[in-house]
Amino acid sequence: MALLEVRSIEKHFGPTKVLKDISFSLEEGRALAIIGSSGSGKTTLLRCLNFLETPDRGSITVRGETLFDAGDRASFSEEAIRQKRLHFGLVFQSFNLFPQYTALENVVLAGKLREKDRTQWPTLEKQGMELLDRMGLADRSGHYPHQLSGGQQQRVAIARALALHPDILCFDEPTSALDPELTGEVLKVIRSLADQDTTMIIVTHEMAFARDVADEVIFMDGGLIVEQGPARQVIETPQEERTRQFLSRY
Amino acid sequence: MGVFSVVIGALNQGFLQTLKLFSVTLLGSIPLGLLICFGSMNRWMPFHRLSAADAPRGIVGRLCRILSRLRPVSLLTRFFVWIIRGTPLMLQLIIIYYGPGVVMGHSPWPGGETGRFLAAAIMFVINYACYFSEIYRGGIQGVPVGQQEAGLVLGMTKRQIFFKVTLLQMVKRILPPMSNEVITLVKDTSLARIITFQEVIWAGQAFMKGSHGYSGLLWPLFFTGVYYLVFSGVITLLLGKLEKKLDYFR
Ligand SMILES: Nc1ncnc2c1ncn2[C@@H]1O[C@H](COP(=O)(O)OP(=O)(O)OP(=O)(O)O)[C@@H](O)[C@H]1O
Ligand SMILES: [Mg+2]
Numbered sequence: 001m002a003l004l005e006v007r008s009i010e011k012h013f014g015p016t017k018v019l020k021d022i023s024f025s026l027e028e029g030r031a032l033a034i035i036g037s038s039g040s041g042k043t044t045l046l047r048c049l050n051f052l053e054t055p056d057r058g059s060i061t062v063r064g065e066t067l068f069d070a071g072d073r074a075s076f077s078e079e080a081i082r083q084k085r086l087h088f089g090l091v092f093q094s095f096n097l098f099p100q101y102t103a104l105e106n107v108v109l110a111g112k113l114r115e116k117d118r119t120q121w122p123t124l125e126k127q128g129m130e131l132l133d134r135m136g137l138a139d140r141s142g143h144y145p146h147q148l149s150g151g152q153q154q155r156v157a158i159a160r161a162l163a164l165h166p167d168i169l170c171f172d173e174p175t176s177a178l179d180p181e182l183t184g185e186v187l188k189v190i191r192s193l194a195d196q197d198t199t200m201i202i203v204t205h206e207m208a209f210a211r212d213v214a215d216e217v218i219f220m221d222g223g224l225i226v227e228q229g230p231a232r233q234v235i236e237t238p239q240e241e242r243t244r245q246f247l248s249r250y
Numbered sequence: 251m252g253v254f255s256v257v258i259g260a261l262n263q264g265f266l267q268t269l270k271l272f273s274v275t276l277l278g279s280i281p282l283g284l285l286i287c288f289g290s291m292n293r294w295m296p297f298h299r300l301s302a303a304d305a306p307r308g309i310v311g312r313l314c315r316i317l318s319r320l321r322p323v324s325l326l327t328r329f330f331v332w333i334i335r336g337t338p339l340m341l342q343l344i345i346i347y348y349g350p351g352v353v354m355g356h357s358p359w360p361g362g363e364t365g366r367f368l369a370a371a372i373m374f375v376i377n378y379a380c381y382f383s384e385i386y387r388g389g390i391q392g393v394p395v396g397q398q399e400a401g402l403v404l405g406m407t408k409r410q411i412f413f414k415v416t417l418l419q420m421v422k423r424i425l426p427p428m429s430n431e432v433i434t435l436v437k438d439t440s441l442a443r444i445i446t447f448q449e450v451i452w453a454g455q456a457f458m459k460g461s462h463g464y465s466g467l468l469w470p471l472f473f474t475g476v477y478y479l480v481f482s483g484v485i486t487l488l489l490g491k492l493e494k495k496l497d498y499f500r
Contacts, residue, residue: 050403082405090403096396100418100499109414110404146500164404 001064003028003199004168009058010070011044018044019055020223026168026216029197033210033231036220037246042203045220046170049201051085062087062167089166093173095153097145103156104128104141107163124163131159135189151182155189169193171202187213207250211235219243256462257470264453265477267363271370271439271449276432278375283382289327290383291390295320334380339373340441346373347445363448370442374435381431389424390416422496429489436482450474 002025011019018041026032034042047053049060051068054076060068067084068075075081097106107128112121132141135155145153154174161169171190175183187209194200194213204210210217210231217234219227219242227240238244301318334342347369351357359365393416401411440451454471457464 052399052402078408082402082407085403086405088403092396092400094396096394096400098397098400098415110401110406113406113410113414144499160404 002026003063005059005061006049007059007061009045009048009055009060011041011048011053011055018223019048022058022223022225024218024225024228026199026201028199030215031194031198031200031202031213033214033217034201034203034220035205035207035210035217035246040220041223042220043172046090046172046201046203049168049170050088050090051081052090086164087167089161089164089169091154091157091161091169091171091174093176095145095150095157095177097153097157097160099145102142102144103132103137103148103152103159106145106156107131107160110160111163128159128163131162132156134192135159136185149182150178151185154178154186158186158189158193168199168201171200171204173203173205175204175206207235207247219246221246253464253467256464257457257467257473260453260456260462261450261470261474261477264448264450264474267367267447268439268449268477269481271367271374271442271447272435274371275374275378275435275439278371279378279382282375282379283386286327286331286379286383287386287390290324290331291387292323292327293321294323296322331380331383334377335384339377339438340444342373342377343370343441343445366442366445366447370445370447374439374442378431378435382428385424385427385431386420388427389420392423393419418496422499425489425493425496429486429493432485432489433482436485437478450477 004026006025007023009019009022010017022041022045024032034045036042044053048055055068055070057070058068059066059070066072066075067087075084098109101109104125108121108124111124111128115121115124129138129141132138135158137152137155137159140148140152140156143152145156148156154177158169158174174190175186178186183206187206190200190202191209191213202210202214212231214231216228217231218225219234219238219240221242227234227238227243229239234243235247238247295318297314297317297320299318300314306314347359347366348357350359357365359369397415397419398411401415406414439449442449443452443455446452451471451474453461454474457467457470459465
């Protein structure tokens, strides 16, 4: 059984339909890259998975549990959504670290707010330190976001998302806001997560990265999935004309 | 007793009234401003259903569309803020103190200094709350939505996000414009002189006409300036310290 099952998601903002019948599934431990031109709905899809947008149609199922079903209003309540969204983690294009907290505090804040038993907090902090260490940031744990480079900030954001042990970690163009010389360090971290079989969905414009790191690729255009398949196949020998056109720009 | 100590005693008494008006205004207008701010940001649209696609054509349809976007709470609050910020505080003081007497034939305010203080304090609180509300609005809207979204994705409640994430960033943003208003308030308290509230300027001026057995003295009025200088100096220092405290993040 697939870890994630997305069925017939539709989303419109006012009269414009941004997602039209999106369906796909993802096996545990696999990395899925989503590519597509600007405005094709990639961000909106990730936001739907993370419940930042409510789809108008369709359903989202993780490990057989239906987290969202547009036909079932009960699954819309704020409290219900709050528990369910923890199945997903999201790393934003613009990091969105909390500026008034240090790197470590950013990583452990949400966990501490969930853990009423304060005697558990040192454990959370230890885990937070381990995560920062995995990101190569052990010596930066006490720094505030404005004291870190973009690449370091994004790595803190990845640690923060991992701290809650999501089933599926989503990235929305994690390197687009970075200077070219800083993208490498972030991509390296994501690559190592892939090597450790973290289930991931990565929206990216880095085609070589998608080809090498992702197991599967989805090409989106105009709110539709135009082509999907094994990463190497879609990127090197695309079947659809639109995919070919899009890839010829890279 | 010498002239000097008599004058200082009278000025001190006047300044005590100044301080009273100043602190009551701050204590009242800081929370009331938040309420007004929420009012002006209220998004309640009671007629939003009228914008449905099957709305009639022509003038009725246009009316329906305008009505559908109406936010009555926000509109009324903004109208009120416009009135208060668009007219002089001195005029407002005259109207609130003398107006009811003119309209109803007798003044509802208690006699003497109590009534004058009450009227002045109420008008000052309302006036400054309106200014503060606009500052708050800027502060709230100035915190990027990404902060809220990052909190949501980490499973925090709206409450936790407000208190643990956005509040401090808001405070940091509004502190400089708030400091300006507070310094202005120090000096604006003298406007209550117009309804013969016996603050420090009133006390100084009294020595020209005759007070405590002295008349024709001009220097006590000039000397009141020293009170304002010292007080606003102290306030500036305190607020500067507070701003410094929040300097650790950006
Ligand atoms: N909140 C919103 N309200 C209205 N329209 C929106 C909203 N969010 C997105 N859109 C529209 O939806 C479409 C898809 O946007 P989306 O951000 O999902 O695209 P994207 O594939 O992520 O593009 P990019 O590569 O530029 O990030 C765009 O046309 C956008 O203008
Ligand atoms: Mg996007």
